Amino acid sequence: xxxxxxxxxxxxxxxxxxxxxxxxxxxxxxxxxxxxxxxxxxxxxxxxxxxxxxxxxxxxxxxxxxxxxxxxxxxxxxxxxxxxxxxxxxxxxxxxxxxxxxxxxxxxxxxxxxxxxxxxxxxxxxxxxxxxxxxxxxxxxxxxxxxxxxxxxxxxxxxxxxxxxxxxxxxxxxxxxxxxxxxxxxxxxxxxxxxxxxxxxxxxxxxxxxxxxxxxxxxxxxxxxxxxxxxxxxxxxxxxxxxxxxxxxxxxxxxxxxx
Numbered sequence: 001x002x003x004x005x006x007x008x009x010x011x012x013x014x015x016x017x018x019x020x021x022x023x024x025x026x027x028x029x030x031x032x033x034x035x036x037x038x039x040x041x042x043x044x045x046x047x048x049x050x051x052x053x054x055x056x057x058x059x060x061x062x063x064x065x066x067x068x069x070x071x072x073x074x075x076x077x078x079x080x081x082x083x084x085x086x087x088x089x090x091x092x093x094x095x096x097x098x099x100x101x102x103x104x105x106x107x108x109x110x111x112x113x114x115x116x117x118x119x120x121x122x123x124x125x126x127x128x129x130x131x132x133x134x135x136x137x138x139x140x141x142x143x144x145x146x147x148x149x150x151x152x153x154x155x156x157x158x159x160x161x162x163x164x165x166x167x168x169x170x171x172x173x174x175x176x177x178x179x180x181x182x183x184x185x186x187x188x189x190x191x192x193x194x195x196x197x198x199x200x201x202x203x204x205x206x207x208x209x210x211x212x213x214x215x216x217x218x219x220x221x222x223x224x225x226x227x228x229x230x231x232x233x234x235x236x237x238x239x240x241x242x243x244x245x246x247x248x249x250x251x252x253x254x255x256x257x258x259x
Contacts, residue, residue, distance in 0.1 A: 015061055018069040026057060035060045039071035078240060090256035092248055093241075094122065094142075096196030101257040103134055115141035124257075135250045139190070143170050146193035146200075153204040154186070157227055163211040174246065177238070178203045180210035191245050195237070202234030 012025050024037075024044035032049040035056065039045075046057055061068065091098050100121045105128055113132055114125040122141075124134050147170045158164045165180075169187040173179075178188045186207050192200045205228040213220040225231050 013057075015058060017061060017065040020069065022061075022068065022072065024061070037061070037064060037068065039068055039075065041075060044068060044072070090253060092122075092250070092253050093194040093245065095193065096199070101138070101253055103254065103257045113137035135254055138250055138254070142193055143190040146170050146188065146190040149193060149197070149200050150188050150204055153201045154208060157205050157208045158211070160227060161208060161212050163208070165208075165211060177242075178207040180207045180214075184211060186211075191248065194245050194248060195241070198230040199234045199237050202228050202231050205231070
């Protein structure tokens with residue numbers, strides 16, 4: 001039974017765990033061999049083999065009450081952090097700082113748009129004769145800034161590794177931050193430029209080390225840590241903020257930009 005079918009047969013329940021009332025849903029599965037629980041943004045979900053009964057589920061949840069409550073509290077903290085960190089209208093995170101976008105139209109009949117960082121603001125100068133959407137120009141500039149930072153870090157790291165990539169791509173992946181292909185090509189998400197520099201440096205280090213160590217063995221992680229001392233701090237930052245970065249919509253940001 002596929003997940004879509006399983007969700008149709010799910011049922012909602014409630015239980016008291018660790019002094020709090022917890023709503024959860026049970027998804028009955030023919031494929032599952034044992035009870036297991038997931039705690040995520042959508043709440044608590046218990047996958048129940050069809051051979052197990054409701055009493056088994058209650059006992060299973062009670063036995064794992066401490067872990068479930070801890071995960072729920074963690075999810076709540078992350079939601080609060082993300083709400084508090086959401087930039088105001090007309091702003092985007094840029095290198096880890098909330099940065100104002102200002103759009104202005106140049107008086108001349110310039111055929112192109114220009115983007116610059118001026119006094120802590122990103123200024124988009126729209127040519128009166130330009131047919132290029134402002135959002136496209138802004139994204140192109142952010143991609144160039146991302147590439148500049150990526151290549152700066154990559155040069156230092158590959159020199160220490162003694163390994164170089166065939167090609168380096170800066171792309172617009174929706175879920176991945178970076179990748180090292182079997183052809184030794186590295187690709188990175190341009191949205192890394194929205195994150196603090198130590199996060200970009202960690203992701204560049206992570207993918208560059210794959211040029212030497214293709215797996216995620218203990219040797220791989222030790223090498224990453226030796227090249228990037230901020231690895232753990234960067235991973236924690238990403239776990240808190242990656243959804244915020246992935247949801248940045250430049251068109252929406254520009255609607256609230258100062259003119």
